[in-house]
Amino acid sequence: MLLDWSAVAPPFVVALVCVLLPGGLVATLLRVRGTAAIAIAGPISVAIIGVTGVLADLVGAPFGAGAVAVCTALAAAAAFVLRRFTPLVRRATDRWARPSLALVGGLVVGSGVIGLTALAWLPSLPIDQSYDGVFHANAIASILDGGSASSFRLYAITHPSDGVEFYPAGWHSLAALSAQLTGAPVPFASIATWWAVASAVWLPGIAWLSELLVRGPRMLVLPAAAVAGSAFTIFPALLLDWGVIYPTFLAYSLLPAGVALTVAAFGATRSEAAPRIPLAWAALIVWFAGACFAHPRSLPTGLVVLAPFLVWRVARWVAPRLRDPARRRRWLTWLAAGATALVLAGVGAVVFAFRYFDVANRPISDRLNGGPALATMTPGEAVWSVLAQSTPTSTWALPASLVLAALVLSGVVLAIVRPSLRWVAVAYALVALLFCLAASSDSDIAKLATALWYKDKFRLITALPLLGVPLVALALVGLRGLIVRLTRRRLPRIARNVLAALVAGALLVLTVESPALAAMRGTLAASFDVGDEKDGRLIDRDDVALLTRLPDLVPEGELVVGNPWNGSVLTWSVGRREALFPHLVGMWDPDRLLVAAGLSQAAENPIVCDALERLGVGYAYYSEGLLWDGDPQAQAFPGVDAAHGDPRVMELVAREGDAELYRITACG
Incomplete structure (x- = not known):
């Protein structure tokens, strides 16, 4: 449904x-x-x-x-x-x-x-x-x-x-x-x-x-x-x-x-x-x-986008002052001082980063090597993603959006030939370069250049429309001007403008009716899909059925414990009953760590019961299967896992398929 x-x-x-x-x-x-x-x-x-x-x-x-x-x-x-x-x-x-x-x-x-x-x-x-x-x-x-x-x-x-x-x-x-x-x-x-x-x-x-x-x-x-x-x-x-x-x-x-x-x-x-x-x-x-x-x-993304603009504005402000012989030497001195300060600041930042991250003992090559930081594309594929507006997703690359790509590239050309907009083209190229480095290279240079974004290609490529949209608008304005000029002697003014508007509108319709957007619908549907089996996902339909029943099964104010990797993490946002572990990982307090390690011993260890009472935990949630079919971090809850179904610790309250809710009885 x-x-x-x-x-x-x-x-x-x-x-x-x-x-x-x-x-x-x-x-x-x-x-x-x-x-x-x-x-x-x-x-x-x-x-x-x-x-x-x-x-x-x-x-x-x-x-x-x-x-x-x-x-x-x-x-x-x-x-x-x-x-x-x-x-x-x-x-x-x-x-x-x-x-x-x-x-x-x-x-x-x-x-x-x-x-x-x-x-x-x-x-x-x-x-x-x-x-x-x-x-x-x-x-x-x-x-x-x-x-x-x-x-x-x-x-x-x-x-x-x-x-x-x-x-x-x-x-x-x-x-x-x-x-x-x-x-x-x-x-x-x-x-x-x-x-x-x-x-x-x-x-x-x-x-x-x-x-x-x-x-x-x-x-x-x-x-x-x-x-x-x-x-x-x-x-x-x-x-x-x-x-x-x-x-x-x-x-x-x-x-x-x-x-x-x-x-x-x-x-x-x-x-x-x-x-x-x-x-x-x-x-x-x-x-x-x-x-x-x-x-x-x-903010670093905004600074990258604005850096060419700021350089252009400073250059435009300084240029007439350098042309004045009476003030040239003074301004050259100030420029030299400013450039020196920037170089020193850059060197200082590099030295600080090397010391802060202890690069001498853990080199850059040992960092940013997993997850979204890992290069998964060839340089050619990364460049194609930018040029063709072919978006990489968490599962696959979407089809190219060729009409949109043509408009963006046309806008880049028009921006280059207009001095006041040249910085937009430079900024677009700069963001694209950072994306290509993150997506296609695991070199130290790529890691240093993209470290502020965790070398995450998704964080970088999503900044391109910030400049791409104005470039599309620029291309359509340029196209309108071309149509008006070509039809100046053949059509009256109103007809020329209507024709230009119709062409621009048709191109926009093609951009929003592209195969790429249709494929994105399928991608998002797959991302949110809840199936009959987990297959590496966090929950399945059995979980949804039980989670939505929690308000009727768990008294208000009672917390629910479970290994968060099996879906119990969602008892709060979906089931409206607070999860003892509201994220898959965390820096948990001593009581939570005690429960994670020792829930299975609650019947014979009063210390565990004391922790459960202080935390307000009264129920436990279990479901077969873990996110990503298991992760080393999912092993941080051995006591919770071992207590599953133990009659000395808990009794069954409700079941939906493989999803089960228990009431903790070990503490009386």
């Missing part, structure tokens, strides 16, 4: 509101209008929600819609004061491009394409069974059960301690709000929030970035960018198949707005859709906060 859209619609709508309303209110009070208002609403909302989680934890208040409303009101008041009493910001808001119906239409179409691509073939209960996905699902469940939504406390669910350790909670807080306000189960809230972020953060951001970079009719650029943003299999759909690291997806969805704000802050665009420089800098600071609450690991 396929996914019931009526179960996804309520959390999707609520997630849209949570993404757009807090930030949209702040943007409106700053008199931001048009595409920019929609594009920066998402980053501001993520920042507000992230701050809410931290503050709620500090004051001991529960995280929820009420707390977010209070922080939104405070942010709105700050925006009003900033606009009313700060001259720079007040003067910065006197011109804006009007909102465009073409943009709205493009966003609706793009959202529909993303929804159909990602959700159409998912099973009726879209349970993420991936290694990372189970942690993110349980983090959402933890917040719903009154746990902390603070980015300084969330990680404690797998690293129980009184210490402070940062892990971005923006995604989990947003999904928890969607579930909290609709009562939707975590799997539905999670997939609905993913769709909402793709629709209301990624698409408006990439449309705005395209509008700032590409000089052309807004009626063409905006809808073209919005639709093209849904046509790449590389992003956002790939990050629902691989990982699945939802925070990285959220962070990458924020990147277009961050790049657009940087372009505006440096005054590098003539578009009416750009804020004036002071407001752009203020918004960029808020965007940075949102990016950190989403996932700060996205």
